[in-house]
Amino acid sequence: MALAAGIAVAAVAGLVTLAVGLPSDEADQGLRQPAGAVSAGLESTGGTRAPAQPSRSATPSLSPSPSREKKDGTAASAPGPSASASADSGAGGRGGRAAEKPAAPGPRTGAPLTVSVQPYTWEGPCDQRYLVNRPPQEVSPPPVEQDAPAWVAKYGAVSSGRQFVTLTVQGTGEETVVVKSLKVRMAGKRAPLAWNDYVMGYPGVGCGGGVPERFFTVALDAARPAVVPQAGGADFPFKVSESDPEVYYVLADASAYDVRWYLELEWSSGSRNGTLRIDDEGRPFRTSGNNGRPAYEFPLGGEKWVEEGTTTG
Secondary structure, X not given: OHHHHHHHHHHHHHHHHHHHHOOOHHHHHHHOOOHHHHHHHHXXXXXXXXXXXXXXXXXXXXXXXXXXXXXXXXXXXXXXXXXXXXXXXXXXXXXOOOOOOOOOOOOOOOOOXXXXXXXXXOOOOOOOEEEEOOOHHHOOOOOOHHHHHHHHHHHOOXXXXXXXXXXXXXXXXXXXXXXXXXXXXXXXXXXXXXXXXXXXXXXXXXXOOOOOOOEEEEEOOOXXXXXXXXXXOOOOOEEEOOOOOEEEEEEEEOOOOXXXXXXEEEEEEOOEEEEEEEOEOOEOEEEEOOOOOOEEEOOOOOOOOEEOOOOOO
């Protein structure tokens, strides 16, 4: 009997030990805590997040730059603002441990300047043209300059032959910011569009315009397009602040290609520096040659587009 009782006690003790060794549902859920809990801890050690830029068309790249996001399915659902924190928090969520490498410190503030971009300004009332993939009877009369963006969006129009882009650059504080350079980057180049060419404005009415200061040209057909100041005009660098903005006018021309392009503005302020991408609200600018394309103009007081040159002879 004593021997049987001893065996029974040993068996019960073994079962208790096995039960303690097995993880409960609650313990398992605790190990798989949401990744956001780890992201919050990393955020506090990784520096303050840079604020979003007011300009939708200027994408900042600051130095030093924060770590790039790892494309991890768990990280994508984490709410933490730091890309590195999100990726590491996914690993912490799976194993119940904090990330081994903390997120790299990010920049303390955003870029100390803003860039307002107007991609559809006109050098002169009758100088601007647009290529549209529609026949004349399906195209409304030419807009005034301030309504050009809406007209372009409605018809999917592309700047024809040349595109006049206006950049207003302003500091966000009293500190002086040096605008070191403005460079052209190519996003694509192919044969020009085989679309109809429509002249803006009305022939012979209010045409012509002067050359503004800070005027630059870009030859998009060149092998290596560059931003070139007008003859006798000043070139970069320039200085801006909140109370002393600058306006740059960039005239890009193309005849042999349909070109997608954007600009990069390089800046510095004290020990900080960076680059802003300048484009059309996240899309590259687009300018296409128009050689040999059917061209149309709209007579003042007329009711329809007519072939270019027939209005004033």
